[in-house]
Every structure is written in C-alpha cells, then in structure tokens.
Amino acid sequence: MEKVSFVKNGELRLPPGFRFHPTDEELVLQYLKRKVFSCPLPTSIIPEVDVCKSDPWDLPGDLEQERYFFSTKEAKYPNGNRSNRATNSGYWKASGLDKQIVTSKGNQVVGMKKTLVFYRGKPPHGSRTDWIMHEYRLNILNASQSHVPMENWVLCRIFLKKRSGAKNGEESNKVRNSKVVFYDFLAQNKTDSSSSAASGITHEHESDEHDHEESSSSNTFPYTIRTKP
Structure with a gap:
C-alpha cells in the first residue's frame, strides 16, 4: 500500500474531521524513535524543519493549532552539548525541569521532554512571549543499546499559550x-x-x-x- 503523506509545502493538512493529537509516549516511540533509527514512520505527517532558523510565528502551519516538527540539534559551542536556540528575533529558553516519558506498560523511560519559552530580543534582557515549545528527545541509554547509527533528531511541539482575554472576563x-x-x-x-x-x-x-x-x-x-x- 502506498504511504500517504499529509504534509504539503511543509504544512500539516489532514482530511476534514481528523486531528493529530498523539500522546507523549506515541510521539517518542512511534515517531521520534523511528526517525532516529531511520525506520518507516506510521505516516508522513511531521515535516522536517529547523525550528531555530525561523521565529515561531513564521514556521509553517496553522498558528492557532499545535504544530509538530522534526528538527536537529545544533551545538552552541564546538566542544559542548548545549544547543543553539537563537532565532531571528529572539531565543528559546528552557523552563523548569525535564520530564521523563515512560511507557504505559512496564514504566520504562523511553524519552525526555523539555519545556521552552520563546523570548524576544537577546539574552539576558529578552521579553517573554506566550510561545511554548515541548522538545522531545530519545532516551540515550536505551538508544545506545542498538548498533544502528543514531542521528541527532528531536521532535518539537510548538503552540501559542492562550490567556484569558477581556472578552472572557466580561462573560464571567x-x-x-x-x-x-x-x-x-x-x-x-x-x-x-x-x-x-x-x-x-x-x-x-x-x-x-x-x-x-x-x-x-x-x-x-x-x-x-x-x-x-
């Protein structure tokens, strides 16, 4: 059966009535792990985009919806592991502690989720925005058990945090x-x-x-x- 692609020009386009809403475990095991080890994906639904080459509002897709991207991590320094998350207008800054992604059966740690917030300007004087990114990465310990070469892929979920506006206050x-x-x-x-x-x-x-x-x-x-x- 021919694999159907729902990505066109870098944008996710699903048929009417369908919504892509995977769990953290599904994102790590069914998509990120397969991408890292060059295995066939369930469907071509997540585009490859360097999320730090553009500001979050310039990335492909519907700004009002959650957007998912495969991206590679670029080292900030030649001899370090810190990622370069600077964009044209600002930078992504980590918020809080990383969260373990465990399987629903067996409680095996299969990945980690990092939460980042987008700031306009340059550190350390940037202004916080409502743009949020969840960056998923594969558990290195489990991945290293395989002899298949592992690429430096991460899976990013980007969305705009909604705040209660004046209209909602009036309704209340x-x-x-x-x-x-x-x-x-x-x-x-x-x-x-x-x-x-x-x-x-x-x-x-x-x-x-x-x-x-x-x-x-x-x-x-x-x-x-x-x-x-």
Whole structure:
C-alpha cells in the first residue's frame, strides 16, 4: 500500500474531521524513535524543519493549532552539548525541569521532554512571549543499546499559550451577575402562582449566596437555568 503523506509545502493538512493529537509516549516511540533509527514512520505527517532558523510565528502551519516538527540539534559551542536556540528575533529558553516519558506498560523511560519559552530580543534582557515549545528527545541509554547509527533528531511541539482575554472576563462577570433560577420538578402543582415558593421556583440574586447553599442542599432535585439580568 502506498504511504500517504499529509504534509504539503511543509504544512500539516489532514482530511476534514481528523486531528493529530498523539500522546507523549506515541510521539517518542512511534515517531521520534523511528526517525532516529531511520525506520518507516506510521505516516508522513511531521515535516522536517529547523525550528531555530525561523521565529515561531513564521514556521509553517496553522498558528492557532499545535504544530509538530522534526528538527536537529545544533551545538552552541564546538566542544559542548548545549544547543543553539537563537532565532531571528529572539531565543528559546528552557523552563523548569525535564520530564521523563515512560511507557504505559512496564514504566520504562523511553524519552525526555523539555519545556521552552520563546523570548524576544537577546539574552539576558529578552521579553517573554506566550510561545511554548515541548522538545522531545530519545532516551540515550536505551538508544545506545542498538548498533544502528543514531542521528541527532528531536521532535518539537510548538503552540501559542492562550490567556484569558477581556472578552472572557466580561462573560464571567455576566454569569456572576445573572439570576439563577432553581425549578423543583418534584413540587406539586399549586393554585397560587403568585408565590415563588408555591410554584417551586427560587430566584437567587447576587447577595443570596447563603440561600443558594441551603437550596442546593435540600432534598429536591433542582434544575439550574441561568437567565440574563
């Protein structure tokens, strides 16, 4: 069967309704390990891109989605192991400790995940941005057990961290300030519809937090309806 490639001009393009959302273990074992040892990949879905040759917003793919790339690590110094992560407009800086990637069965450490944050400018005076990179690398101890030559590949997942904007704050305020109606479906029908207690409907206003706790802890089965103030 001919292998189908979902990468066109360096961009990932899946059929409608499909989403590429692998686990850390799948990224390391099914993609990175196969790439390192030049084995056939499950599908040609991750392009080869030098992530440090371009700024994160200039890399191929949809900026609103997670993007995955195979990349090679370039040494910062000729006789050192530190990677050069400088781009045109800034640099990637490691954040926190590396995380071990273990198998779901056997708890074998198969890789490591490093989290990096993109900074504009030059170190150490760069300004932090919302661009995040997860850099996956294969566990060297397990990889060295094989006689197959190991290339210096890493797998990068790059995405833009989303923050709560003013719009979300406004929506939250609307919910907090709205009236909450509790309707007791088990209440008996009453002839006096002018009384909220008789109809099984309770209105809660902004200052009725205590009443809300008592209502929700009763033996009735409340159905919550939020209405605009």
